[in-house]
Amino acid sequence: MTNEPTAVADRDHFIRDVADLLGVAPEELSTDTNLLDAGLDSVRIMQLVEKWRSEGHETVDPLLLAGDPVLESWLEVLCP
8 A cells, every 4th residue: 555645645735835825826836946935934934834743743844944945855854
């Protein structure tokens, strides 16, 4: 049995969360989007981290995310 559907759902969930916080449609974000250039700042990163931690992703590291703010890099960390 594979976890592929769950992984895709998780990726979509994280992309939706980021898009919602930026006030854009998820389709407007590509995997090479630099989220800092798109308007994300440290306060918003912490909002996302707290949301994801409350949903069970306790190991999300805000410093790691801020250090490489490209969406695909985040997805690699969040959905290994």
